Amino acid sequence: MLNLDIARIFSEIADIFEVKGENPFKIRAYRKAALTIETLTQDLKVIAERGGVKELKKIPGIGEGIAKKIVEIAETGDCKKHIELRREVHAELLELLAIPRVGPRTIAKLHQELGITNIENLEKAAKSHKLAGLPGLGAKVEENILKGIEQYRSYQGRALLSKALPYAESIVNELKKLDAVEQILIAGSLRRMRETIGDIDILVVSKQPEDIMDAFTSLEDVEDVIAKGETKSSVIIKGINADIRVVDAVSFGAAAHYFTGSKHHNIGIRELGMKRGLKINEYGIFCGDERIGGEHEEDVFASVGLAYIPPELREDRGEIEAAKENIIPKLIEISDLKGDLHVHTNWSDGKSSIDEMAEVAISLGYEYTAVADHSPAVGIAGGLNEEKIVKRQEEIDRVNESFEAEGVKFRVLSAVEVDIKSDFSMDFSDEILKDFDVVVGAVHTKFSQDRETMTTRIVTAMENPNVDIIAHPTGRLLRKRDPYEVDMERLMAAAKDTETILELNSFPERLDLNDIHCKMAKDYGVLIAISTDAHAATQMGAVIKYGVATARRGWLEPEDVVNTRELEEVLKMVKR
């Protein structure tokens, strides 16, 4: 039973309560517990077995009731309450919650009045105008439900950060042309740099909000206008929801904080405000009727006695407590990086030569880059063989000598991305591996091995004294391929024991390790390499921001990351 499975049970309980119209605060409690569990860096089952209810209750947001259920789930695989609720409300009905602008109250009403149980049912009823006429429902609602169903089908789930960010930037660039725009900020999950994005949020300071609303809702790529008010509008643009909000300059900080979220972070901050007799909303910080701040985002934190919290940390994962104690980490920045320890060249499946990769690395201010071409097992990648290794080494030497002759402080490291085969062996012998500067081990085949086997496979690689880094440790491709089954706790413990570095692969569809696992690595004292896995020179600079953002979301500081070090130190940290 994984944390994610336990979280899913509580999340579903919350969904069912929602449809049943339970006390909203109880629903919130279950949702918060689910979120906390999802992002926990320790194994909940282990905590439950070790310390029971008493130990579980120490986790914020988990009290007596949920702790008891966790123990029950750890022991039996589910809890009675959940099974009972599932009998009352069918899972299919809960899927309707995912339809935009259809909420739990509407679903409950339609279920009770018309016996609607799934999307097909709902669509049919709306098309034959069975909804209009029910209390509180009219023709417009029918129309909106059909639109919502269409949107749900055409655009399921969330967009990749790397897809949504350029859209948001182009909206900002378009709106910046207006004189009425004084300030403009991309907020929401984009500002927090979440790996996937539900919608684009933009905040504008202007004295002429109507002009902004008009311009926004008539942008070239707008496909549908969901709402258009005096200070807030919502559209569908290239299949993604985009919201805009206009405030006065005096409210900019408070609005930026509010609009950046996350929702649970905001609730946490506003609750702190309440305890101090303050009201915090998007217009400012108020003591009674008197505004005491809100022009700058810092005001919000200061008003409740907190240090500034960077957007990437605002997920209600302990950042408020850390800010209280003034121990917010000094997060890593792109400028801290001194090299890239995993790139490919045209000696395997890369598009660029060693020279070109080096030139770009130098332009990024790096002092080294490790060319880690594939080993032969990854057939389609045209991997290295023994003959190519020798020739490639000659070229690496030639390039390094020319840098030395020109007095350029840069070195190309000879590396390999060696396949960790399904029988636990490495794709190159130790005899060959020992001669590389850096060895990056990676799983590329047989993703379906069971958890125990896959974990042992990777741990065996870590135990090999020649293997320095494990690339993309979970193998996931966002929205395409689930991570393979692996016991992350065992992986972390083994990485610590064997002094193996774990990679944070910066490719936006990988971001692997993810933010939570990065934090876990930090807790275990395991070093991270933020690498690009660039297959062309241009990719190196383009994707690194996603890797660094994920590292920041994982609370990483420069010292947690191996490639913030000078070359000499890195060479000492790899095993040889």
Add this chain to the structure above:
DNA sequence: GCCGTTTTCGGCCCGACTGTTTTCAGTCG
């Protein structure tokens, strides 16, 4: 269901927009 430098009971973030309504519920973030 959670939580406690006002509380172990009585609170629980806050506001915009829409649609169906004459004052508000539902949805969203």
